[in-house]
Amino acid sequence: MGIVNGTTNYILTKMDDEGVPYDDALKEAQELGFAEADPTADVEGLDAARKMAILARLAFSTPVDLNDVEVSGISDLELTDFQYGKKLGFTMKLIGIANFDNNQVEVSVQPVFLKSDHPLANVKNEYNAVYVNGEAVGETMFYGPGAGSLPTATAVMSDVVSVIKNKLLGVNGHRFTKPRFEKVLKKPENRYGQFYFRLHVKDEVGAFTTISSLFNQLNISFERILQAPIKPENRNELAEVIVVTHETSLDKFKKVLEDLQNVEVVEEVKSYFRIEGDVE
Amino acid sequence: MGIVNGTTNYILTKMDDEGVPYDDALKEAQELGFAEADPTADVEGLDAARKMAILARLAFSTPVDLNDVEVSGISDLELTDFQYGKKLGFTMKLIGIANFDNNQVEVSVQPVFLKSDHPLANVKNEYNAVYVNGEAVGETMFYGPGAGSLPTATAVMSDVVSVIKNKLLGVNGHRFTKPRFEKVLKKPENRYGQFYFRLHVKDEVGAFTTISSLFNQLNISFERILQAPIKPENRNELAEVIVVTHETSLDKFKKVLEDLQNVEVVEEVKSYFRIEGDVE
Numbered sequence: 001m002g003i004v005n006g007t008t009n010y011i012l013t014k015m016d017d018e019g020v021p022y023d024d025a026l027k028e029a030q031e032l033g034f035a036e037a038d039p040t041a042d043v044e045g046l047d048a049a050r051k052m053a054i055l056a057r058l059a060f061s062t063p064v065d066l067n068d069v070e071v072s073g074i075s076d077l078e079l080t081d082f083q084y085g086k087k088l089g090f091t092m093k094l095i096g097i098a099n100f101d102n103n104q105v106e107v108s109v110q111p112v113f114l115k116s117d118h119p120l121a122n123v124k125n126e127y128n129a130v131y132v133n134g135e136a137v138g139e140t141m142f143y144g145p146g147a148g149s150l151p152t153a154t155a156v157m158s159d160v161v162s163v164i165k166n167k168l169l170g171v172n173g174h175r176f177t178k179p180r181f182e183k184v185l186k187k188p189e190n191r192y193g194q195f196y197f198r199l200h201v202k203d204e205v206g207a208f209t210t211i212s213s214l215f216n217q218l219n220i221s222f223e224r225i226l227q228a229p230i231k232p233e234n235r236n237e238l239a240e241v242i243v244v245t246h247e248t249s250l251d252k253f254k255k256v257l258e259d260l261q262n263v264e265v266v267e268e269v270k271s272y273f274r275i276e277g278d279v280e
Numbered sequence: 281m282g283i284v285n286g287t288t289n290y291i292l293t294k295m296d297d298e299g300v301p302y303d304d305a306l307k308e309a310q311e312l313g314f315a316e317a318d319p320t321a322d323v324e325g326l327d328a329a330r331k332m333a334i335l336a337r338l339a340f341s342t343p344v345d346l347n348d349v350e351v352s353g354i355s356d357l358e359l360t361d362f363q364y365g366k367k368l369g370f371t372m373k374l375i376g377i378a379n380f381d382n383n384q385v386e387v388s389v390q391p392v393f394l395k396s397d398h399p400l401a402n403v404k405n406e407y408n409a410v411y412v413n414g415e416a417v418g419e420t421m422f423y424g425p426g427a428g429s430l431p432t433a434t435a436v437m438s439d440v441v442s443v444i445k446n447k448l449l450g451v452n453g454h455r456f457t458k459p460r461f462e463k464v465l466k467k468p469e470n471r472y473g474q475f476y477f478r479l480h481v482k483d484e485v486g487a488f489t490t491i492s493s494l495f496n497q498l499n500i501s502f503e504r505i506l507q508a509p510i511k512p513e514n515r516n517e518l519a520e521v522i523v524v525t526h527e528t529s530l531d532k533f534k535k536v537l538e539d540l541q542n543v544e545v546v547e548e549v550k551s552y553f554r555i556e557g558d559v560e
Contacts, residue, residue, distance in 0.1 A: 137434040141423035
């Protein structure tokens with residue numbers, strides 16, 4: 001699991017810590033030279049997706065490529081969700097996830113609600129970090145600057161030294177770059193996560209029962225529910241409901257999302273995020 | 281800067297997160313096999329001091345040894361200070377500090393109040409981490425388990441692989457272990473930090489003026505002051521005062537500590553800690 005893009009992490013830190021809206025945070029990042037004039041590759045998660053594909057190939061020795069990475073970016077994020085996140089003990093981060101078990105691989109990049117006591121939650125501004133769970137070693141993390149001329153030069157020099165050492169050792173790297181395992185992508189029913197939903201719900205009798213029965217039918221249980229009034233002018237018609245589920249499979253998540261979008265009492269599914277970062 | 285001892289970090293996490301007193305937390309650590317029957321080397325900071333001496337030698341190429349490391353342990357820590365720490369945004373950690381500038385070195389191990397948004401503050405239980413600030417690369421951190429059979433075996437195997445590679449490369453390590461710089465220990469007037477004091481003060485007119493003038497005389501300014509009543513039976517006679525200073529030199533800190541211990545209105549200096557972890 002990693003925070004592998006400095007620009008988006010800078011923007012998310014501004015939004016989370018200082019309540020700066022997305023557009024202003026992006027402008028600040030551009031002024032500081034972190035974000036490019038066309039920030040698409042960063043904010044839509046493509047740069048992070050490329051890095052996660054490379055890391056997954058190296059870590060799991062299976063030929064993952066960019067098309068196998070599910071990507072969503074940060075350009076649609078609203079401060080409202082950051083505020084609910086704070087109440088719930090979550091920090092919003094653009095997280096790359098690469099997972100390999102039973103010879104099946106899953107790679108994704110998306111805005112994730114990270115539990116605030118997870119080590120990655122304190123990775124701020126333009127810093128990056130990769131959190132690695134090894135079978136024997138357990139949980140490890142590698143943290144450092146994700147941008148800047150001298151940090152980049154340091155990384156390049158470190159690679160040059162590795163190349164020289166490998167030449168002296170007679171190692172050409174094929175053992176690492178030639179995949180040893182056939183690529184088998186993990187199916188949605190074998191992928192698990194906790195999820196957050198923010199719903200605008202018609203404020204009428206039985207609305208909440210209807211919603212909770214959608215979750216019940218799929219055997220998805222709730223960890224937390226919050227209900228809050230929304231804009232004063234709509235107060236009599238709509239309520240804002242936050243649902244935090246317990247762990248469930250990705251196919252059930254997709255099914256309940258579809259159900260919520262189709263049921264009459266739900267005016268709109270405003271947002272939904274994966275929740276990660278249980279500390280053992 | 282590092283958390284380099286798993287046993288003490290486990291104990292401090294229990295004390296900080298769950299309010300478990302020191303003796304009980306130590307017992308738990310012993311039951312889990314983290315702490316030995318005689319826990320002295322861990323809880324008095326000696327194990328951490330040895331590691332910091334080795335790290336300082338390798339990092340700075342100067343012949344630091346164990347006697348150069350200022351050490352204090354965690355066996356006297358009281359929950360009261362953890363509670364004040366929470367209010368102030370600090371987490372208590374046993375921190376090894378090794379610092380080298382202008383060819384002068386400083387190495388210490390002590391309980392430190394770490395600002396809660398510093399990456400080391402979220403290093404919990406038996407986990408360890410080393411936070412390295414490099415001249416070019418900037419701030420980096422390396423995090424992983426500090427105890428356990430498989431993590432230890434992983435570290436040993438990694439060392440064995442390094443030895444084999446070095447043999448093949450014809451490198452014997454003398455370049456690293458033979459110090460290149462003469463050892464010059466940093467003088468107290470060149471060492472800086474922020475400090476926390478907890479004082480029991482006689483509740484009488486002018487007491488606070490007397491205390492603040494001690495700090496003023498040394499040109500030490502306050503970042504925060506808290507005053508709280510203490511045990512009901514003493515309420516009329518004593519007040520508990522917390523002082524958080526701005527950055528000052530170590531010699532001034534020592535002088536003000538001596539002054540506080542000698543002035544009549546201060547019944548007792550209950551505790552004092554260094555504060556670290558400003559995030560740039």
